Amino acid sequence: MQATANGAQRARLVIVGNGMVGHHCVEQLIERGATAHFELHVFGEERQRAYDRVHLSEYFTGSCAETLALCAPDYYSRHGVHLHLGETVLDIDRERRELVTAEGRLGYDQLILATGSYPFVPPIEGSSGNARLVYRTLEDLDAIRAAAADARRGVVVGGGLLGLEAANALKSLGLEAHVVEFAPRLMPVQLDSEGGAALKARIEALGVGVHLSRATQSISPGEQYRYRMNFDGGEHLETDLIVFSAGIRPQDALGRACGLEIAARGGVVIDSQCGTCDPRIFAIGECASWNGSVFGLVAPGYAMARNLAARLLGEAADDFTGADMSTKLKLLGVDVGSIGDAHGATPGSRSYRFIDEANSAYRRLVVDASGKHVLGAVLVGDNSYYDTLLQYAQNGIALPADPAALILPQGGGAPALGADALPDSATICSCHNVSKGAVCAAIDSGCGDLAAVKGCTKAASGCGGCAALLKQVFEHELTARGVTVDKSLCEHFAYTRQELYGLVRVEGIRTFGELLERHGKGHVGCDICKPAVGNILASCWNQPIMDPALVPLQDTNDTFMANMQKNGTYSVVPRIPGGEITPQKLIVIGQVAQKYDLYTKITGGQRIDLFGAQLHELPLIWGELIAAGFETGHAYGKSTRTVKSCVGSTWCRYGVQDSVAMALRLEDRYKGLRSPHKLKFAVSGCTRECAEAQSKDIGVIATDKGWNLYVCGNGGMRPRHAELFATDLDDETLVRLIDRVLMFYIRTADKLQRTSVWREGLEGGLEYLKQVVIDDSLGLAAELEAQMQQVVDRYECEWANALGDPEKLKRFRTFVNDQRADPDVHFVRERGQRRPAAPLQLIPTHEEAM
Amino acid sequence: MSLSNTAVASETRWQAVCQAGDLVADSGVVVWHEGEQVALFYLPGQGRELYAVGNRDPRSGANIIGRGLVASLGATVVVAAPLYKQHFCLQNGNCLEDQTQRLPVWPVRIRGMTVELGQRLR
Numbered sequence: 001m002q003a004t005a006n007g008a009q010r011a012r013l014v015i016v017g018n019g020m021v022g023h024h025c026v027e028q029l030i031e032r033g034a035t036a037h038f039e040l041h042v043f044g045e046e047r048q049r050a051y052d053r054v055h056l057s058e059y060f061t062g063s064c065a066e067t068l069a070l071c072a073p074d075y076y077s078r079h080g081v082h083l084h085l086g087e088t089v090l091d092i093d094r095e096r097r098e099l100v101t102a103e104g105r106l107g108y109d110q111l112i113l114a115t116g117s118y119p120f121v122p123p124i125e126g127s128s129g130n131a132r133l134v135y136r137t138l139e140d141l142d143a144i145r146a147a148a149a150d151a152r153r154g155v156v157v158g159g160g161l162l163g164l165e166a167a168n169a170l171k172s173l174g175l176e177a178h179v180v181e182f183a184p185r186l187m188p189v190q191l192d193s194e195g196g197a198a199l200k201a202r203i204e205a206l207g208v209g210v211h212l213s214r215a216t217q218s219i220s221p222g223e224q225y226r227y228r229m230n231f232d233g234g235e236h237l238e239t240d241l242i243v244f245s246a247g248i249r250p251q252d253a254l255g256r257a258c259g260l261e262i263a264a265r266g267g268v269v270i271d272s273q274c275g276t277c278d279p280r281i282f283a284i285g286e287c288a289s290w291n292g293s294v295f296g297l298v299a300p301g302y303a304m305a306r307n308l309a310a311r312l313l314g315e316a317a318d319d320f321t322g323a324d325m326s327t328k329l330k331l332l333g334v335d336v337g338s339i340g341d342a343h344g345a346t347p348g349s350r351s352y353r354f355i356d357e358a359n360s361a362y363r364r365l366v367v368d369a370s371g372k373h374v375l376g377a378v379l380v381g382d383n384s385y386y387d388t389l390l391q392y393a394q395n396g397i398a399l400p401a402d403p404a405a406l407i408l409p410q411g412g413g414a415p416a417l418g419a420d421a422l423p424d425s426a427t428i429c430s431c432h433n434v435s436k437g438a439v440c441a442a443i444d445s446g447c448g449d450l451a452a453v454k455g456c457t458k459a460a461s462g463c464g465g466c467a468a469l470l471k472q473v474f475e476h477e478l479t480a481r482g483v484t485v486d487k488s489l490c491e492h493f494a495y496t497r498q499e500l501y502g503l504v505r506v507e508g509i510r511t512f513g514e515l516l517e518r519h520g521k522g523h524v525g526c527d528i529c530k531p532a533v534g535n536i537l538a539s540c541w542n543q544p545i546m547d548p549a550l551v552p553l554q555d556t557n558d559t560f561m562a563n564m565q566k567n568g569t570y571s572v573v574p575r576i577p578g579g580e581i582t583p584q585k586l587i588v589i590g591q592v593a594q595k596y597d598l599y600t601k602i603t604g605g606q607r608i609d610l611f612g613a614q615l616h617e618l619p620l621i622w623g624e625l626i627a628a629g630f631e632t633g634h635a636y637g638k639s640t641r642t643v644k645s646c647v648g649s650t651w652c653r654y655g656v657q658d659s660v661a662m663a664l665r666l667e668d669r670y671k672g673l674r675s676p677h678k679l680k681f682a683v684s685g686c687t688r689e690c691a692e693a694q695s696k697d698i699g700v701i702a703t704d705k706g707w708n709l710y711v712c713g714n715g716g717m718r719p720r721h722a723e724l725f726a727t728d729l730d731d732e733t734l735v736r737l738i739d740r741v742l743m744f745y746i747r748t749a750d751k752l753q754r755t756s757v758w759r760e761g762l763e764g765g766l767e768y769l770k771q772v773v774i775d776d777s778l779g780l781a782a783e784l785e786a787q788m789q790q791v792v793d794r795y796e797c798e799w800a801n802a803l804g805d806p807e808k809l810k811r812f813r814t815f816v817n818d819q820r821a822d823p824d825v826h827f828v829r830e831r832g833q834r835r836p837a838a839p840l841q842l843i844p845t846h847e848e849a850m
Numbered sequence: 851m852s853l854s855n856t857a858v859a860s861e862t863r864w865q866a867v868c869q870a871g872d873l874v875a876d877s878g879v880v881v882w883h884e885g886e887q888v889a890l891f892y893l894p895g896q897g898r899e900l901y902a903v904g905n906r907d908p909r910s911g912a913n914i915i916g917r918g919l920v921a922s923l924g925a926t927v928v929v930a931a932p933l934y935k936q937h938f939c940l941q942n943g944n945c946l947e948d949q950t951q952r953l954p955v956w957p958v959r960i961r962g963m964t965v966e967l968g969q970r971l972r
Contacts, residue, residue: 491923523896524876526921527930527937552876556917556932559877564932568912615917811879816872818882822913824906 010039011109013312014099016089016254018044020053021285021301022114023070028309030079037313040081041106043099047086048138049076054298057169059141068138092258094278110280112308113255113268117248117286117296122157126219130241131227135166144243148173151240153225155179157216158245159186164331166245167208171332178209178237180229182246185212190327190338191378194355198362198380202334205360211237250287250294263289272319274308282308295323299430306433324394328386337379337386340393341366346375352404356381363407365389372398377407387469395426419469419476428470429459436473443477450474489751490528492520497676497751501536510541511549531555532751535638538674539746540787542794551811557636560812561798562618567825567836570618571611572598573635574625575671578645578663578683579606588628596621599833605642605680607633612834614821615814622799631671631797638752639674640681643667644692648685648702657702659685662731666700669735672795673788675742676749676758680715694722697755698738703727707734711741711769712759720756723766726774736785740773743784862957862968870963873900878929880905880916883967888956889916890965891929891940898927901940902958902967907931908951915953 013034015022026042034040044050051068059068076083084101091100098105119134121127130147134140135156148154154170156163159181170177179186185196186203200210215232222228225238250267261269261277267289274282285301286294295301300323310317326339344351348369355362361381368375374392379385385407391397392406400406422428424437434457442456453474454460460470488494493516495503500515509515512533516525525533534553537543543550557563562570574589589608593600596617598610613621622632634640643666646652648659663683673679682693683700693699699710705728713722726737749758762768771777802808814822826837867881873892881888887905905913910933918929921937928937928946937946943953957968 522922524893524920524922524927526923527919527935530919530921548875551874552920555919556914559917564914564917566910566912566933568907568910568914568917568933810872811874814880815882815887816879817868820882822887824911824913 010037012041012107013038013110013112014041014043014106014108015112015114016043016099017114017116017251017285017287018042018046018050018083018085019114019116019285020050020070020298021116021305022112023050024302025112025114025284025305025309026076026081027071028306029312030081032309032313032315034309034313035080038110041108042076042081042083043087043089043101044083044085045088046137046139049073049083049085051138053136056135056138056141057165057172059138060145060169060172065138089254092254092281094258094281097280108280110312111282113276113281113283113287114285114305115251115254115287117294118251119244120247120249121244122216122246124216124219126227127242127244131219133241133243135162135169135243135245141169144169144241145173147241148175151175151226153178153239154241154243155229155237155239156243156245158247159183159210159212160189160245160247161187161327161329161331162248163245164203166243167203168332170243171206171208175240176207176209178211178239179203180211180214180216180231180237182215183212186210187336187338190336190342191380192343192364194353195336195342195362195364195378195380198355198360199331199334199336201357201360202381203332206332206334208332248286248294248296250289252287255283255287263292263294265289265292265294267294270320272321273311273317274304274320284308290320291322293322295325297323297325297327299323303433326390326393328383328390330383335379335381335383337377337383337389339377339379339386339390340374341376342378344376349375352407354404354407354409356409365403365407367399367403371403374399374403391422391426395423397421397423419473420480422473428473429457432458434459439470439473440477443474443481489532490526492516492522492525492529494521495519497532497536498748500533501540501747504533504536504540510537510543512537512553513549525553527555528751531558534558535674535676535751538639539791542672542674542791548807560615560618561632561636561802562613563636565611565836568822569611569825569836570613570615571609571635572613572618572621572625573603573607573609573633574630575633575667576607576642577667577671578643578660580645580660580664585628585630588625588630592621592624595624597827597834599835603642606644607642609635612827612836614825615812616821619803619809619812623803626797626800626803632799634672634798637674638677639672640667640670640679643670643681643683644696645683646685646690648683652685654688655685655702656704657685657707659683659691659700659702662700662702662707662734663691665731665735666698666738669792670738670742672798673742673791675746677752677754679742679755695719696722698722698741700734706730709734709737712755714754714756718756720760723759725766725770737773739788740781740784741769743788744769744772744780747784864959864961864966864968866961866964867967868965870960870965873965876920878916878918878920880913881965881967883956886954886970887913887916888967889918889929890958891916891920893920893927896927898941900958900960900965901927902956903929903938903940903943904954906953907933908945908953909934909936909948 048065050070087101089099089101098107119136133144154175155178156166157180159179167177167179185193186199204210216229217232218230220228222238226240229237252262252266252268255268256262263269268276268283270283270288270290274284276283284304286296304320307317307320328337344366349366352365364378366376373396377389422436426436428434428436438457442453447453447456503519530553534550562572564570593610598612601609603609643663645659645663649655649657666681680696681698682691682696684691684693685702693701694710695713695715699713699722701708707729708727709725710722711725714720745755745758827834828837867883875892875894878889878891888902889905891901893899905915907914914932918932921928921930927940930937938953943955945951955971959966
């Protein structure tokens with residue numbers, strides 16, 4: 001026992017082995033607060049702290065030891081765990097309860113063996129040096145890399161899962177790779193002969209040699225290559241290096257030496273609580289044998305680690321009752337899946353098989369004698385069938401009338417199992433062992449959205465592969481509980497934006513008050529419905545947003561027609577159509593910026609942003625800009641922003657159309673158009689695409705014959721390439737199609753939904769959009785164009801409108817009863833311009849009563 | 851000490867700050883009042899038509915509350931701060947999302963054509 005600072009006694013818990021399972025056990029212990037009760041020691045034979053052996057081959061394709069590491073360098077020390085790396089445990093003195101290492105002895109109260117396994121190398125005459133490499137540790141990989149340096153060809157002995165991984169590693173080192181397998185097929189444990197054949201065909205197509213039913217008798221010096229492998233049939237294969245991957249053996253030497261019970265086929269014998277015959281010693285992972293079996297996958301090892309950690313801390317823990325060895329892998333880029341009784345070994349079982357020799361794809365479904373339940377499956381070439389088949393197999397779900405449909409090619413991808421068909425025990429997230437029942441429990445305990453369910457259960461927070469399934473289950477369960485997903489805009493309107501748009505248009509509603517009275521609740525509205533309705537009214541009728549009935553609807557940016565910045569001042573963006581500007585206008589912008597001391601920056605949309613204006617300065621600044629011929633740039637609105645362009649055929653030797661002229665035409669047409677979210681355009685003069693049109697809501701790229709139109713692209717947080725919508729359009733058709741796309745978007749999108757998200761949610765996708773816009777499948781085209789024309793005809797520069805109306809200008813007063821500027825706005829100078837002072841300096845002096 | 855100490859002062863000292871015509875319906879304006887910035891919100895036709903709260907947004911430190919959007923959330927009339935969109939009750943100045951944020955409030959009334967403020971309540 002160890003005395004802690006406060007005198008409490010902590011038992012000493014020692015973990016021998018710092019591989020994936022040993023490390024997972026430490027993590028589980030720390031997570032459960034073990035360091036309060038135990039003094040933890042971890043011994044690792046390797047110098048490297050625990051790393052990801054599953055992705056070992058990435059060591060040859062860019063990953064280094066550090067990126068493969070399973071935790072931060074200070075993880076152990078930060079949690080007060082003593083990590084002894086490069087220190088081999090030589091013996092366990094069970095009588096004195098001490099470990100023996102080269103450094104000395106260390107007493108233990110409890111001990112966990114997590115020593116893993118070692119590669120089995122069959123005794124073959126002449127195998128040594130580069131003819132006796134193995135594939136297990138980073139050191140092994142260093143040895144392989146060194147051997148490969150002056151080699152042309154490499155052979156892997158063993159065509160199992162790890163052997164194929166090793167072959168992949170040799171291939172990525174630039175070697176001609178061969179696989180030699182003793183059995184008549186690849187992956188004999190997981191695949192049947194047809195599956196093995198399909199995999200062989202695929203791997204050979206990748207340039208990897210596959211030699212089956214070969215037993216290596218001896219290794220002798222080669223003629224063309226360094227070594228010659230002599231097979232028992234008299235054939236031979238020459239190579240420069242040989243990697244053995246013919247299976248693993250439990251690393252149970254310590255257990256044997258100290259007299260623990262060892263299984264017939266190796267491994268320290270454990271019970272379902274991971275206990276050995278010594279009550280103070282436990283074993284987990286590949287060094288342990290449960291019920292005569294050693295589990296050579298990481299998931300069962302993790303399960304043992306998790307259960308044991310819980311049990312050591314006195315928590316309720318599951319028993320280890322064996323593991324499902326179903327696997328889904330990508331080997332040398334080929335999908336391979338194996339579920340349950342893949343070989344159909346169960347008496348009475350029957351199989352359905354799908355063989356596609358043209359594409360080397362194979363699928364087998366093994367069902368029980370009754371034909372009602374899945375026993376197993378084999379997949380080669382396409383794992384999209386895996387998840388559904390696994391759910392059927394693991395949860396005993398009754399098969400559909402035609403089970404073959406589960407493995408036959410489907411027009412729309414693999415058939416998915418509905419969320420309702422899954423039993424509560426179905427595993428949704430295998431990384432964190434979350435069942436459907438756990439998800440349901442989380443919903444019942446009040447998790448109202450997907451994020452809450454993820455936070456509560458940890459589901460979909462591992463590899464994330466189950467995210468789609470989780471969402472499906474979540475939504476299905478909500479519906480099952482009678483919860484309709486509420487799509488009301490807010491508490492004042494039980495309608496979606498699209499529905500409100502329809503009401504406004506059909507009933508000719510012109511004000512918020514009118515809409516609220518007829519279709520809403522209350523008298524005031526809120527900061528969700530007011531801007532949304534203001535936006536709909538503007539999209540429909542395009543009245544000046546400074547009209548008294550509309551002013552209270554706008555967010556501050558629309559109200560004051562400028563963009564509020566962090567210190568309450570505004571930025572001003574005059575429209576510079578297509579990014580084209582005369583020197584004279586450029587000078588005016590410079591003069592205005594100088595006069596009002598505005599911070600000046602070029603924007604991404606080919607215009608100029610002027611920062612730091614106070615409310616009362618906005619009309620003065622705009623007075624000068626409008627006098628020089630500028631218009632508002634609508635940088636503050638959910639509306640058309642800019643049409644970016646390259647110089648096009650006018651100047652550029654590659655340009656094939658006048659992109660600037662087209663950009664000017666588009667910007668002039670759509671300026672002032674209010675929409676569910678901002679709209680960005682670009683026009684490129686040739687296929688080199690200098691205007692980056694494919695990242696815009698509306699992108700236009702010149703061709704020899706006219707214009708290609710791209711729609712629904714997006715930069716920003718979630719970039720999305722615009723999709724090619726129509727090709728070789730003349731000017732008039734281009735504009736007509738853009739009219740229709742934009743108006744259809746305005747009519748049907750949700751509030752604050754960019755075209756990219758709208759398009760992704762559009763049932764029927766791009767094809768549907770083409771049908772509506774190009775083929776006029778809804779008979780809407782003329783109406784959409786007419787609506788757009790109405791908006792275009794009513795365009796008016798909002799700032800010019802406001803400056804002409806003294807009543808509207810009254811709003812641009814910092815104080816309605818005082819001429820002073822806001823005394824709390826402070827600037828400092830940086831790089832020749834002013835910028836907001838640090839927050840501390842912003843705090844007003846009259847703070848005392850707050 | 852007599853109990854009268856706990857009673858609200860019977861006589862509020864009212865001070866004119868601006869004209870009723872300076873107010874903007876369903877929206878806010880700001881007045882400079884004895885060294886402080888006060889945001890006035892005018893909701894004609896509602897149960898209570900006029901509110902006065904501090905103009906400084908405690909979260910950003912900027913004087914912007916008067917430029918926020920007026921909203922009703924349930925029975926509470928609130929203003930949404932323009933920068934970070936947190937809501938303040940116009941009646942008592944409390945922030946709905948964060949108890950540590952609070953706006954000072956003033957009694958406010960319209961006398962004839964004049965808007966008047968009383969002493970700040972908190």
